[in-house]
Amino acid sequence: MKERLLLFTCLAFVTLHQTVSGWGQDGHRITAEIAERNLSPGALKRVREILGEVSLAEISTWPDEIRSDGSWDFAKPWHYISIDDDESWDDYERVPEEEGDILLMLETLEKMLRKKDADSFTLSGVAGRAKAGLKPKQEKEVTRREVLAFFVHLVADLHQPLHVGRREDQGGNRIQVEWFGEEETLHRIWDEDIIESTNLSYTEFATFLNRLSGEDKTAASAGSYLDWAKESKSIRDEVYDFGPQRSSYFLNIVEAPVLSYDYRAKALPIVRDRLQKGGLRLAALLNDIFSEGDG
Numbered sequence: 001m002k003e004r005l006l007l008f009t010c011l012a013f014v015t016l017h018q019t020v021s022g023w024g025q026d027g028h029r030i031t032a033e034i035a036e037r038n039l040s041p042g043a044l045k046r047v048r049e050i051l052g053e054v055s056l057a058e059i060s061t062w063p064d065e066i067r068s069d070g071s072w073d074f075a076k077p078w079h080y081i082s083i084d085d086d087e088s089w090d091d092y093e094r095v096p097e098e099e100g101d102i103l104l105m106l107e108t109l110e111k112m113l114r115k116k117d118a119d120s121f122t123l124s125g126v127a128g129r130a131k132a133g134l135k136p137k138q139e140k141e142v143t144r145r146e147v148l149a150f151f152v153h154l155v156a157d158l159h160q161p162l163h164v165g166r167r168e169d170q171g172g173n174r175i176q177v178e179w180f181g182e183e184e185t186l187h188r189i190w191d192e193d194i195i196e197s198t199n200l201s202y203t204e205f206a207t208f209l210n211r212l213s214g215e216d217k218t219a220a221s222a223g224s225y226l227d228w229a230k231e232s233k234s235i236r237d238e239v240y241d242f243g244p245q246r247s248s249y250f251l252n253i254v255e256a257p258v259l260s261y262d263y264r265a266k267a268l269p270i271v272r273d274r275l276q277k278g279g280l281r282l283a284a285l286l287n288d289i290f291s292e293g294d295g
Contacts, residue, residue: 022063022064022079022153022156022157022160022163022191023156023157023159023160023191023192023195023275024191024192024195024196025061025064025202026192026195026196026202026205027156027160027191027192027195027271027275028057028060028061028064028152028153028156029057029060029061029202029206030195030202030205030206030209030275030279031060031152031155031156031159031275031278031279031282032055032056032057032059032060032152032156032279032282033055033056033057033202033203033206033279034206034209034210034275034276034278034279034280034282034283035056035152035279035280035282035283035286036055036056036057036283037206037210037283038210038217038279038280038283038284038287039283039286039287040287040290040291042287042290042291043283043286043287043289043290043291046290047148047286047290050144050145050148051145051148056152057202059145059148059149059152060149060152060153060156061153062146062149062153063075063079063149063150063153063154064153071138071140072138072140073127073138074100074124074125074126074127074137074138075123075125075150076127077095077099077100077101077125078100078101078102078105078125078150078154079102079153079154079157079163080101080102080157080163080164080165080171081101081102081103081163081164081165081229082101082165082166082167082171083164083165083166083167083233084166084167084168085166085236089226089229089230098124098125098126098137099125099126100125102154102157102158102163102164102229103158103225103226103229105150105154106151106154106155106158106225107225109147109150109151109154110151110285110289112144112147113144113147113148113151113289113290114289118144119143119144120141120142120143120144121141121142121143121144121147122139122140122141122142123139123140123142123146123147123150124137124138124139124140125137125138126138151285152282155278155281155282155285156275156278156279156282158225158228158229158232158278159228159231159232159274159275159277159278159281160190160191160232160274161190161232161233161235161236161239161270161274162186162187162190162191162239163232164229164232164233165187166236169186170187171187172185172186172187172190172239173185173186173187175187175240176256177189177242177256177257177258177259178256178257178258178259179193179259179260180259180260183256186239186240189259189267190239190267190271194264194267194268194271195271195275197264197268198268205275206279209272209275209276209279210276210279212276212280217280218284220276220277220280220281221277221280221281221283221284223281228277228281231277232274235270235274238266238267238270239267239270241266242257242259242263243262243263245257245258
C-alpha cells in the first residue's frame with residue numbers, strides 16, 4: 001500500500017509539473033514583486049482595494065495553477081504567441097480572435113481593468129488551435145481580482161523569450177537537452193532552472209534587480225506589448241546557441257546538447273534583464289491603468 005501511495009504521489013507531481021508553463025513560480029513572483037515595489041501610492045491603493053493584503057506576487061502564479069482545470073482549457077493559448085524565424089511582424093500568421101494569444105489578451109485584460117465601474121467580466125475562448133480541431137466555446141464569469149491576476153501573469157510571460165516562440169518546436173518544448181546531468185526541455189530551463197540555479201528567494205532576486213535609478217527605470221519601462229514581443233524574439237539566437245553543438249539547432253537532435261556552466265553564464269544576464277524589464281513595465285502599466293480618472 002505504501003509503495004502504491006508513493007507511486008501515485010510521484011505521478012501526480014509529475015503531471016502537475018508538466019502543466020506549468022511560462023516563467024516558473026519564482027519568475028512570476030520576481031516580476032510581480034518588482035512591480036509592486038514600483039507602484040505609485042494611488043495604484044498601490046487600488047491594488048489593495050482589489051486584493052486586500054494579498055500581494056501581486058501571490059496572485060501571479062494563479063493562471064498556471066488553474067491549467068489542470070479543464071474548464072479553463074480555453075485560456076491555455078493566452079500564455080504565448082508563435083512566430084517563425086523568417087516571419088516578419090507585419091505579416092505574421094495571427095490566430096483567430098476567438099482563440100486568442102498573449103498580445104490580444106493583454107490588450108483585452110487592460111481594457112477590462114480600465115473599466116472602473118465594472119465588478120465582473122466575461123472571459124471566453126475556445127480550447128485548442130484551429131488546425132488541431134476547435135472545441136466548443138467556453139466562458140467564465142470572473143472578478144477584477146482574476147483579471148488582474150491574468151494581466152500580471154501574462155506581462156511576465158511576454159518577457160520569457162520562448163513564449164514568443166517557434167511553431168516548429170513549440171517554444172523549445174520539443175528541444176531536449178541535458179542540463180547539469182539532468183534531462184530537460186529547453187523551455188523548462190528558461191522557465192525555471194536558470195533562475196533556480198542562483199539559489200535566491202524571489203524577494204532577494206527582486207531586490208537585486210530593483211536597483212536602477214528613477215530615470216533608468218522610466219527608460220526600461222518604455223514600449224508597447226508588440227515592442228516587448230519583438231525584444232523576446234530578437235533574443236532567440238542566443239537562446240538556441242548551444243556552442244559547438246549548434247548542429248542540434250532544430251529538431252534533428254541525435255544526442256541532446258549538453259548544457260552547463262558556459263550556457264548558464266550567457267543565459268543568466270538575459271534572464272535577469274527580462275525579469276527586471278517585465279517587473280518595471282508591469283508597474284508602469286498598473287500606474288497608468290489605476291491613475292486618477294482611469295480606475
